[in-house]
Amino acid sequence: MPLLIRDNLDRYAILALIGRSGMAMLLAIAGATAMLRAQPPAPDLLLSNGKIITVDERFSIAQAVAIKGDRIVAVGTNQEIAQLAGPNTRRIDLMGRAVIPGLIDNHIHLLRAATTWLRELRFDGVESRAQAIDMLRARAKEAGPGEWVYNIGGWTHQQFADDPKPFTLEELDQIAPNNPVALQESYYQIFLNSRALRALGIEAGAPDPADFVKGSILRDARGRPTGVIQGDIAATRPVAARLPKVAPDQLEASSRALVQEMNRAGLTSFGVPGCNSDVLEIFQKWKAQGRLDARIFCIDGTAAGAPEQVNASLQQIARMKLFQGDPSIDNIFFGESVYQPLHDPMFALKSDPRPDQLELWRRLAMEIAKAGLPLHVHAELRGTIDAFLDQIEAINRQYPIKSLRWTLAHVNQIDAPQLERMKKLGMYAAVHPWAVINGGIMHEGFGDGAYDMPPLRTIQDSGIQWGFGTDGTAANQYRPFTTLYFAVTGKMVGGAKVMRQTIGREDALIAHTRKNAYLVFQEDNLGSIQPGKLADLLVLDRDYLTVPAEQIKSIQPVLTMVGGRIVYDAAHVPAEVR
Numbered sequence: 001m002p003l004l005i006r007d008n009l010d011r012y013a014i015l016a017l018i019g020r021s022g023m024a025m026l027l028a029i030a031g032a033t034a035m036l037r038a039q040p041p042a043p044d045l046l047l048s049n050g051k052i053i054t055v056d057e058r059f060s061i062a063q064a065v066a067i068k069g070d071r072i073v074a075v076g077t078n079q080e081i082a083q084l085a086g087p088n089t090r091r092i093d094l095m096g097r098a099v100i101p102g103l104i105d106n107h108i109h110l111l112r113a114a115t116t117w118l119r120e121l122r123f124d125g126v127e128s129r130a131q132a133i134d135m136l137r138a139r140a141k142e143a144g145p146g147e148w149v150y151n152i153g154g155w156t157h158q159q160f161a162d163d164p165k166p167f168t169l170e171e172l173d174q175i176a177p178n179n180p181v182a183l184q185e186s187y188y189q190i191f192l193n194s195r196a197l198r199a200l201g202i203e204a205g206a207p208d209p210a211d212f213v214k215g216s217i218l219r220d221a222r223g224r225p226t227g228v229i230q231g232d233i234a235a236t237r238p239v240a241a242r243l244p245k246v247a248p249d250q251l252e253a254s255s256r257a258l259v260q261e262m263n264r265a266g267l268t269s270f271g272v273p274g275c276n277s278d279v280l281e282i283f284q285k286w287k288a289q290g291r292l293d294a295r296i297f298c299i300d301g302t303a304a305g306a307p308e309q310v311n312a313s314l315q316q317i318a319r320m321k322l323f324q325g326d327p328s329i330d331n332i333f334f335g336e337s338v339y340q341p342l343h344d345p346m347f348a349l350k351s352d353p354r355p356d357q358l359e360l361w362r363r364l365a366m367e368i369a370k371a372g373l374p375l376h377v378h379a380e381l382r383g384t385i386d387a388f389l390d391q392i393e394a395i396n397r398q399y400p401i402k403s404l405r406w407t408l409a410h411v412n413q414i415d416a417p418q419l420e421r422m423k424k425l426g427m428y429a430a431v432h433p434w435a436v437i438n439g440g441i442m443h444e445g446f447g448d449g450a451y452d453m454p455p456l457r458t459i460q461d462s463g464i465q466w467g468f469g470t471d472g473t474a475a476n477q478y479r480p481f482t483t484l485y486f487a488v489t490g491k492m493v494g495g496a497k498v499m500r501q502t503i504g505r506e507d508a509l510i511a512h513t514r515k516n517a518y519l520v521f522q523e524d525n526l527g528s529i530q531p532g533k534l535a536d537l538l539v540l541d542r543d544y545l546t547v548p549a550e551q552i553k554s555i556q557p558v559l560t561m562v563g564g565r566i567v568y569d570a571a572h573v574p575a576e577v578r
């Protein structure tokens, strides 16, 4: 890698000289390659007088960074970096601020989120119920009578520190009498008002609409709907399906607002299960125009949903081609499901996968190994993880998976023996702490066991390569500093302690940067602030390493950079994006 960079720099130097001094100069330097190597061209940009938390292998701290094009070319002391400046080099004085690599979420349903983002009223990170109600009122007014006010996950009422109560029908009627309202808590339940019930065809004395899960529409003793739809993802689906998405001509604006919000939150790269093609097209267009502010690594492939679909899926796997892109947009994994019936439902308490289903799972996964494809697979409950590892050990004897970075995703119930088995197989763990918003629900279901979900310290101590994601934007919130706060304190949004296996803040940051770069096959390009890597970084308003742990969740980037371009600047951002 360093060699490649060096070659690029030399070529650039020669071109620059041609531009400035013409052909004669080129001849003069033809025999002077050594001199060129010693004097690389001046950087475009210097960031100096900061605390650069490089997250390199030694976790070194530097003062300054030099950037040329989209890459970091030097990291060092203020003095060392200042010497590199040329007449056209721009400078940013960090005024002592901390800088970290751009954060990577290894698993977030980002492109799906774009299809609703502009229409959603998000409660991610909102810790006050009174504030949520104010937001509802304001949105209803802004939307106008008859328009839906809704969100699809990313929060639960247990995060409201001032008053952790569900919403009631009467209350939502009073707050927004003229708008249908649907507020979805994670994938657990939805709160509706009267206008929403009418719009969805849910009425007193009438049967439930046919596609709702039996019993999911809660009713009182007299058969009147209470405004609550409850169950799991299957129960929430019929409501989500009826909510208006953003109009096709608004999809680009919605995608833009989403990416701006992610940049503001500190995210620059994403592992994305199920890359929706209509949204991906927009991202491809931005890439061609040089204004793609997010790196998208797709986790794709259609999982068979029933035995009769297995053959089609096997054929799809055999044809699948990954790694046809570059560090802006690429396809990197088959996932996140191999055989749909063995996809653990969120909030299921335990699993005992059936042998006939595991047999099909193994046939499909065997084909994935045979095709030499990386696999990123949803595996949440202990029984499922054990069963998958049994299959993978058998597959590995026939088609070794060692170099394929097979990854188990979510793993909230993983244990030490399973981590050992994974390490032997050369596997990785994509950790998505659902408890960050679902901690209250998980404690109701799992009791004290929820304190070890996920068992972060066990995972860290196992030595396995692992990284953080959220599984946002429905199952979880998306803000990375909230995840880091959870990792260090064990507290969910709102401050309730829900997890006891906390880890140190350095390890947490490594898992959200350098190790995640490995999990998205970008360890040569991303994850740390080092010469040769892409210039994705965040300038923070507070020092992540020294701020009190309680404040980690409220750390904000003041500047976010992707590939050397400033994509978010708190000082210049228009008011509506803040």
Ligand SMILES: [Zn+2]
Pocket: 336, 378, 409, 410, 471
């Ligand atoms: Zn999943």
